[in-house]
Amino acid sequence: MKTLIANALIIPMDREGHFVVGDIGLDGPAIAFVGNKDPSFTADRVIDAQGYIALPSLYNSHTHLAMGLMRNYKDNEPTLQAWLNEIFPIENKLVPEDILVSSRIGIIEALQSGTGFFHDMYFKAEATAQAVKESGMRAKPGLTLFGDLADSKERLKRWDAKVLPLIDDPITYSIAPHAVYTCSKETLRFAHDAAKERGVPLHIHLSETEKENSDCLFEHRKTPLQYLIDLNFFDDVFAFLAHCVHLSEEDRKLLKDLPAAVVHNPSSNLKLSSGIAPVATYLEQGIPVLLGTDGASSNNNLNLIEEMHLAALLGRLSSKDGLPLKPYQVLEMATSSAAKAFGIKGGMLQAGFESDLILINTKKAHLAPLNDPFSALVYSVQGSDVEYLFSRGELLLEKGRPTRFDLPSSIEAINDAWADIKQR
Structure with missing residues (x-):
């Protein structure tokens, strides 16, 4: 699947201080482009990421x-x-x-x-x-x-x-x-x-x-x-x-x-x-x-x-x-x-690298004003601000919810397991 992430504040992690506001194209497991949209790129899915930081997962x-x-x-x-x-x-x-x-x-x-x-x-x-x-x-x-x-x-x-x-x-x-x-x-x-x-x-x-x-x-x-x-x-x-x-x-x-x-x-x-x-x-x-x-x-x-x-x-x-x-x-x-x-071709947002990234919602009181995005990520962002996570181009977290697991039943299962362990 091809995904277009539009209007994000992108932290490529290629050098200190570098960030850009733009688009990211994910073509299955690989990043197709970062920054300016490739006119030939036709997306199956578009995420408007205005107000979000895009960072490698x-x-x-x-x-x-x-x-x-x-x-x-x-x-x-x-x-x-x-x-x-x-x-x-x-x-x-x-x-x-x-x-x-x-x-x-x-x-x-x-x-x-x-x-x-x-x-x-x-x-x-x-x-x-x-x-x-x-x-x-x-x-x-x-x-x-x-x-x-x-x-x-x-x-x-x-x-x-x-x-x-x-x-x-x-x-x-x-x-x-x-x-x-x-x-x-x-x-x-x-x-x-x-x-x-x-x-x-x-x-x-x-x-x-x-x-x-x-x-x-x-x-x-x-x-x-x-x-x-x-x-x-x-x-x-x-x-x-x-x-x-x-x-x-x-x-x-x-x-x-x-x-x-x-x-x-x-x-x-x-x-x-x-x-x-x-x-x-x-x-x-x-x-x-x-x-x-x-x-x-x-x-x-x-x-x-x-x-x-x-x-x-x-x-x-x-x-x-x-x-x-x-x-x-x-x-x-x-x-x-x-x-x-x-030994993974990841950890950076660059064309040809793995489509592994997260989108962090900055439209929060504890992130206003954002000022330096690098400081914000380390000193102000909370884990719960992460709303999207892609792995090899697949969306595994959407709007804060896992796409492959049911959270309530998973919580019930671990609580049941712990109750059983205490009786062994």
Whole structure:
């Protein structure tokens, strides 16, 4: 289908400060033009976007989508470890149907706040992959590994039997060993070798807390990053490193030369008392930084626009030289930088790029006057201002409502699932 988006304020994300008022033509999965309408373009559908900002759809580079089941549960634990001690017993009760209904709700929530892609790390990923297929959005579920080598080999066999048949563009996958403190040395090596053999990236939590660092230093006499380097974890494989709140100065020097990107999860890091990642410093040192929500049980939502806002505010505190993160830098973390890291021809609004974009309604009291649209997107826009989302040219969110899912029945299903889990 050909779609004409007319009269929008377009943020192409091709360079800082650049925006234009004009039209966008979507020819199925590819953008046909941006700016001035091509006279030969005949649209099947026209959306008058006057008063709307057109922006590439957002990339959630680290999440645990189905953890929405445990939203608003055990929120007063003092540390990450204390919280995990409450969460793990619930996770042990989950069955694929629980993951499916929670993934559906997570996808709806993501779409309604502008996210068109998510990078997941969770169990029973065949259920999440099924929900993604139903939704039409982009995603990269991860083969989550825990424990020893024997268990990891069994998880890989199960993945190949149940998840791999569901992997087909726009669904790709990664190998996701949970963390250095939950995976044996053999499992971490196995994860690397599997990722290298299959040509997929790695996805791991790293230096999320001071305790993780101190425990690793005590056991291995190395920081978590240096421990992974010694295991050849980064050899010929790209890695997405979630959190990185407590990288040492030496870690940062090493990381800038590795095939890796940091994924900043500000809400979760604050809620779990993990700390504030010095994102402005990372960027200044040439370390790629992306943005994630973490799971909805440690956030407690999947609103990436809220993460942009918080990242910008915290960036004003964490920069050692006092230079704040610019709004454009934060937008890059959620769009163009992420698309580049994931190898997707997206994250920018340009002819020939993927037809992945959102329309944000600016006709709101909290956006008047708009003034600088880049500042508005990071400091003023709310997730609920997103009214349209296109993925590969298909309209997945229209006037704030998902086009492929029924919201009331999805809410009922997850509430029923949670009630059942509590009785198990």
